[in-house]
Amino acid sequence: MSGAIHFSQLRHYLPLSTFPRAQLVELAELARIMEPADRSLIFEAPHEPFGESLYLLAGEASAVTTTGVAAIIEAGTPSAAYPLNDGRFRSVTAFSEVVLMSVPFELVDLMSTWDQLAVVERRSVDRATAFFSRGIPRRWSYGFFPALRNTPAARIEELMQSFVPQAVQERQVMTHQGEPAREFYIVDSGTALATRESPADEGESIELAQLGEGECFGVEALGDAPVSTATVSMISDGMLMRLPAEDFRRLQTPPQQALVAAAAAIELISTGGHWLDVRQRGEWQNSHLPGAYNLPLQEIRLHAGRLDPTVHYVCYCNSGRRAAAAAHILTQIGIAASVLSGHYRHVGGE
Incomplete structure (x- = not known):
């Protein structure tokens, strides 16, 4: 096996298996295939290569667990569905005809957070709520993602709630080139046309792109120079999701949270706290x-009643990102929670 990997192959691996198609396509384009020599x-x-997640695509690898037990990992088995460097193993060696896939750890972790927290089909709560009219449907492309991806994890829910649905009609002009940009838009349904006037062509409009579901415009409103660089109008009736720029900026500052290192977290657990x-x-x-x-992140609001309100919880994940979002939700509903800084493997696993 060599060369590029098809995005559909990523569905065999966790946590990638639940990601929307557009995210898998992006990861597949960034994936590196490696074929280390036997032994x-x-x-x-x-x-361990903390900056990347390593998956076993083919062959067999020998490993030593963190407790010193020898193991063989065979491609296609349940144990190979997870990254080799997820904290289970002290060492891993190529044993027979090994093919590895490497994908950026930070991007996988970021996508996991958005997948669990903001994708509509992943959230097990009442879909009549305002949040659900403003979540991310799987049918969307992820053209909007680069503009929003750096929002602090603990603010993603609030960011989604800040989008306002706006029905639009064919030929309705949404932004004008050269005018102040105050709002960011994602196309939920229908199609928009982006054009730009070219002085060199005596003011004729040049078609830049047709924008469909999940694609965005007005990104200038989120930056330091909020002036529209294109005119965008609807070429069909549809629905847009509109985000005021002031709401976006307000939510780029993470909330104050109790961030604890491994030693402090262990102390909290020893005095009655729970992981x-x-x-x-x-x-x-x-x-x-x-x-x-x-308690998976997407289920916390629905099942918070399963938690003991008298207990202090130390939330953890693979980086602290999903844990921060979870702790923020728990704090909002009156449950004491801290965030374990970094990867839980720094504490130890089982």
Whole structure:
């Protein structure tokens, strides 16, 4: 196996399996395929490649777990569905005809956060709520994602709630080139046309793009020079999701949270606190901290009643990103929660 990987192959791996198609396409374009020689060392703690997630696509690898147990990982088996460097193993060595895939860890973690927190089909709550009219449908392309992806994880829900649905009609002009840009738009349905006047062509309009579901315009409103660089008008009736620029800027500052390092977190647990793993259920089943309770991020509002309101919870994930979003939600509903800084593997797993 060599060369590019098709996005559909990523559906066999976690946490990638639940990602919308557009996110898988982006990851597939960034994926690197590697074929290490038999008996060569893939990694050894404490020198794991933290900046990338390594998946076993083909062959067999030998490993030593963090508890010192030898193991064989075979491509296509359940144990190979997770990154080799997810904290389970002290070392991993290529054993036989190994093919690896490397994808950027930060991007995978960021996509996991948005997938669990903002994708409509992932949230098990009443879909009649205002938030659900402003979540992210899987049918969307992810053209909007680069403009919003750096929003602090604890603010993503509020960001989605700040979008206002706006019905639009064919030929309605939404932005004018050269005029102040005050709002950011995502196309929910219908099609928009972006054009730009060219002085060199005596003011004739040049078609830049037709924008469909999940694509965006007005990104200038979110930057330091909020002036529209194109005229955008509707070429069919439809629905837009409109975000005022002032709401976007307000939500780029993370809320104050109790961020705790491993030693302080262990102290909290020893004095009656509980670990709360907010990753996907499969991730928790694969590896987690001793005694940790799993409540996936997308289920926290629905199932917060399962938690003991008298207990302090230390939320964790693979980076602190999903944990920050979870702790913010718990704090809002009156449950004491802290965020474990960084990856839970810095504490130890089982």
